[in-house]
Amino acid sequence: RKEVEQDPGPFNVPEGATVAFNCTYSNSASQSFFWYRQDCRKEPKLLMSVYSSGNEDGRFTAQLNRASQYISLLIRDSKLSDSATYLCVAISGNTPLVFGKGTRLSVIA
Amino acid sequence: EPEVTQTPSHQVTQMGQEVILRCVPISNHLYFYWYRQILGQKVEFLVSFYNNEISEKSEIFDDQFSVERPDGSNFTLKIRSTKLEDSAMYFCASSRLGSEGGQFFGPGTRLTVL
Numbered sequence: 001r002k003e004v005e006q007d008p009g010p011f012n013v014p015e016g017a018t019v020a021f022n023c024t025y026s027n028s029a030s031q032s033f034f035w036y037r038q039d040c041r042k043e044p045k046l047l048m049s050v051y052s053s054g055n056e057d058g059r060f061t062a063q064l065n066r067a068s069q070y071i072s073l074l075i076r077d078s079k080l081s082d083s084a085t086y087l088c089v090a091i092s093g094n095t096p097l098v099f100g101k102g103t104r105l106s107v108i109a
Numbered sequence: 110e111p112e113v114t115q116t117p118s119h120q121v122t123q124m125g126q127e128v129i130l131r132c133v134p135i136s137n138h139l140y141f142y143w144y145r146q147i148l149g150q151k152v153e154f155l156v157s158f159y160n161n162e163i164s165e166k167s168e169i170f171d172d173q174f175s176v177e178r179p180d181g182s183n184f185t186l187k188i189r190s191t192k193l194e195d196s197a198m199y200f201c202a203s204s205r206l207g208s209e210g211g212q213f214f215g216p217g218t219r220l221t222v223l
Contacts, residue, residue: 031209032208034211041198042216043200043215043216044200044214045214046213087152094140094207094209096142097152097154097202097208100151101150101151
């Protein structure tokens with residue numbers, strides 16, 4: 001059972017580009033949504049929570065579409081340091097996080 | 110900024126040996142978790158721990174695994190008799206409010222079973 005589905009990529013974009021990832025979730029009862037990033041052989045790091053009204057943190061914007069059951073992450077002005085795998089999470093209540101394989105992003109100079 | 114720490118960073122062991130992986134969660138967090146990631150695969154949930162007891166565990170977390178919070182700061186994962194397929198990165202995570210508040214991961218312990 002896949003809780004979330006993402007395009008695995010890789011997304012290869014030049015520095016300065018805008019890139020967007022979508023993630024669909026299967027459980028319509030999901031209430032909490034997050035984006036994590038994971039660098040190669042490192043731990044997942046919480047990038048941002050996703051709120052119903054959408055939220056922004058610097059160059060990153062997260063959106064939630066409950067009707068279509070997807071969340072999105074937009075990265076503006078991509079930096080080389082944004083290269084990583086981006087993992088979305090959708091949970092219902094206080095349940096463990098279930099990760100997919102994520103979307104791999106490579107920002108190229 | 111407070112962070113989750115884990116020791117050792119890399120553990121090499123012989124098949125059949127016991128290993129204990131250690132974690133120090135963020136100090137005001139109440140929920141603790143172990144995850145693992147086999148190389149090239151996704152991060153998988155093992156167990157969650159709250160109020161000094163296991164609150165949930167996955168099918169991976171069989172009788173060979175146990176967790177303990179021996180004091181007010183450490184959270185350990187023990188694998189009683191390691192198998193080759195236990196080789197993976199093991200991540201500890203903690204959360205103040207449970208999963209809904211987001212979980213914060215430690216840097217992981219790379220376990221290699223020979």
